[in-house]
Amino acid sequence: MSVSSAIIDKVRRDGRLILTELESKELLASLGIRTTQMRPAAGREEAVAASREVGYPCVLKVSSPDITHKSDAGGVKVGLADAQQVAEAYDAIMASCRTQFPEAEIQGVTVQDMARPGLEVIVGTATDPQFGPVIMFGLGGVWVEVLKDVSFKLAPLTKDDARAAIGEIRAARLLEGFRGSEPVDKAALEDILLKVSEFVAATPEVLEMDLNPVFAYPDGAVAVDARVILGE
Amino acid sequence: MSSQTVEQLTHICNAESVALVGASDKGGSFGRLFLEGLRDAGCRKIYPVNPKREEILGFTAYPSISAVPDQIDLAILLTPTGVVLDLVKECVRNGVKGAVVFASGFGELGPEGKELEREIGRVGREGGTRVIGPNCIGLFNPKAGVITYPQVLMKGIPSEPGSVGGFSQSGSFVDYLVWFLAEKGLRFSTIVSCGNECDLAAEDYLEYFGADEQTRTIVAYMEGVKDGRRFFEVARDVGRRKPIILWKGGMSEQGAKAAASHTGALAGSASIWNAMFKQTGIINVTSVAEVVDCAVAFHNLPLPKGRRVAVIGGQGGTGVGTADNCYALGLELPALGEKTVARLREVLPPVGTSVGNPTDTGVASLLDPSLYAKAIEIVADDDGIDMILVISTPVPACLEHVAAAAKTIDKPLAVSVYALPESEPEIYRTLSEQGVAAYPDPKRAAYVLARMAEYSRFLRVHQ
Secondary structure, eight states: OHHHHHHHHHHHHHTBBBBBHHHHHHHHHHTHHHOOEEESSSSSSHHHHHHHHOOEEEEEEEOTTOOOOOOTOOOEEEEESSSHHHHHHHHHHHHHHHHTTTTOOOEEEEEEEEEOOOOOEEEEEEEEETTTEEEEEOOOHHHHHOOOOOEESSSSOOOOHHHHHTTTTTTGGGGGGTOOOOOOHHHHHHHHHHHHHHHHHOOOTEEEEEEEEEESSSSEEOOOEEEEEEOO | OOOHHHHHHHHHHOEEEEEEEEEEOOOTOOOHHHHHHHHHHTTTTEEEEOOOSSEEEEEEOSSSSOOOSSSSOOOOOOOGGGGGHHHHHHHHHOOOOOOEEEOOOGGOOOOOHHHHHHHHHHHHHHHHOEEEEEOOEEETTTTTEEEOOOHHHHHHOSSSSOSEEEESHHHHHHHHHHHHHHHHOOOOEEEEOOOTOSSHHHHHHHHHHHHHHTTOOEEEEEESSHHHHHHHHHHHHHTTTSEEEEEEEOOOOSSSSSSSSHHHHOOHHHHHHHHHHHTOOOOEEOOHHHHHHHHHHHHOOOOSSSEEEEEEETTOOHHHHHHHHHTTTTTTOOOOOOHHHHHHHHOOOSSSSOSSSSSSEEEEHHHOOOHHHHOOOHHHHHHHOOOEEEESSOOOHHHHHHEEEEEESSOOOOOOOSOOOOHHHHHHHHHHHTTTESSSHHHHHHHHHHHHHHHHHHHHTTT
């Protein structure tokens, strides 16, 4: 059994439809997609130990199947420079999340390396009732909600389709480099699109996926956050 | 290699023997209209089926499909809804290749009708009698002499075969489409009315037209799709070989969806259809005028090699406004080559004309209509130009020169004529008969050229 189907099976057995960030990224990593490094930690001491492995600066995010918008719950702390800051961040996250979501099951946090800043894009998938799996590409991060600058392709994508998906967004010129910045590695983005396309075309259990944001660099791209949703 | 569906549809669309169940000689009945239609279209073997008659309009009539002493390729069922299932079963027993179900009152009325329809489709498909419809007006293939369209029968259409194929999920629209396109000088391989698609569906017809050697251009009207994945796969293949001009209804978004992901929320039906058009090369249009305008251009003209257009206008030519239209549609108007400019200056009088892009042949072209032809031929020689848009006065002598020049050049040429079709129908008829893509508005001429440039680019990318 492949890593991805083992993860999906486990989530189904738990009676869940939404993969945690950790599960989503493990799944992506098994497809050969680069993600930020991620260690689960159930308590403060574990978090500090994990941060030493991941390196500084690092990021702490609350780990809970019941909290989907982690930032809004005060469940994300970034730019943590040392063990002391990690320990304080852990306490702050727990306090904020327990206050705002007293009913939530909180497993602890994940400790992640801090991806260097890049152009934020989104790679996503959805399932169309008529055409089946579709792939989306667009400007990511918060821009996806505001600008909705995205393009769609039906899976499975050809290499031409992947290239076209990237070239068709209104902000395509941003990817070419602007105001002295270097062009991003479009081949790396095409590679992510093709891997995601191949995966969802072969995995009807997956209803939707968001890789958002993906940081695109002049050399490569990394999925910084991810969410995988299974069908009923 | 062709699929079983293609083989079956080839047999059905080129039927030699047709049984007409419900044939009649009663004036004004569909039974009579269809029988006369088949007879006049030159259908080779016609077998009227009517248990109450021995002979109808000079044809021997039979009490049932089973009683017909011949292999039947196509059965046209003009009977009421209630007996259709039994008739399809009888078709299966007798090895009939296809059945057109004319009756309505199935799936469109509710779940019971839907269930009956599904059963008819299943029985036919599994038994080898492929079903067109129900709730449809069947098919039209002038070469085979098969015609089942009542309105077309009433109006009369050209009987010579051609190479435009098409299908429509709106029954009556195929009638209008045939009229409109025939009026523009186009002729048909096969045109099918899909109806409720209890068995054969849009994706099957598309696959058939893709494989049909007689069909060069495909036109279609659709509102939904039964098997989207298969439609996508078929269109992906066919779109790389033949232009598919499709008007897809139901493209308005019903507002944002609730979804657990950003992608799910943004993946509206229109964005998915539009994605499919881009991936398959389908030329999507949104009006009758666009269907007809594109069909004429794609069918009659060679594809441009790029998107560089030269605009040539005669007196009052509105070249500048047309240039705006071209830019807005994604076309380029590059400067003409030095040699082209010099050659144009040789033939055009110095006063009242201008050489460039756009070029204005001025009032001089009214006095010497051959200036149109000369200018077109010179510009067509320019390697930096992929296609030509001519804006012509409605003076017949000028149009004759435009039409003649359009034939001698190997680049696409669309002409806009300053004459309203409703007041000057003869002008358009004459141009259409000569295979000239003529429009009453430069913007429409620019539109078809832009769509051709877009399709040409699609083909280059997907070679």
